[in-house]
Amino acid sequence: SFTTHCEIRTYHRMCGMQFMLLFSRQGKLRLQKWYVPLSDKEKKKITRELVQTVLARKPKMCSFLEWRDLKIVYKRYASLYFCCAIEDQDNELITLEIIHRYVELLDKYFGSVCELDIIFNFEKAYFILDEFLLGGEAQETSKKNVLKAIEQADLLQEVSHVKNCE
DSSP: OHHHHHHHHHHHOSOOEEEEEEEETTOOEEEEEESSOOOHHHHHHHHHHHHHHHHHSOTTSOSEEEETTEEEEEEEETTEEEEEEEETTSOHHHHHHHHHHHHHHHHHHHTSOOHHHHHHTHHHHHHHHHHHEETTEEOOOOHHHHHHHHHHHHHHHHHHHHHHHO
């Protein structure tokens, strides 16, 4: 039955992310991906609140915190914070792995990613995230396969650009 299928699917899913935010040490939002429907006003409020909360934490503190009815998992890489909200029953360690895998994909694509890469190539950063996560859940765990899909999309974009210039 439909209910049983949904229950099984919920049980087997790796991580149901609510949203992912990337922001700088100065609190500037660099990327946001929402997997739940919220108004712009609510998104801004959540972003402001979480950025302040995470930036106020000391470097040696745990990367997990309880916030509202969610768990926040974050990790700082150089000048960027990667911050995810997951449901209470979801696994924080898997979420840290997802963050790390996304950073590895960005690193591989940009060749040691930095904040400026995200700022000036945000559409690529979103595309990489969308190839990796779908609806807040990991769809492709193979870095090679994700990068191959991105490479093919880049090639298609180049071919399309050349045709438009002719």
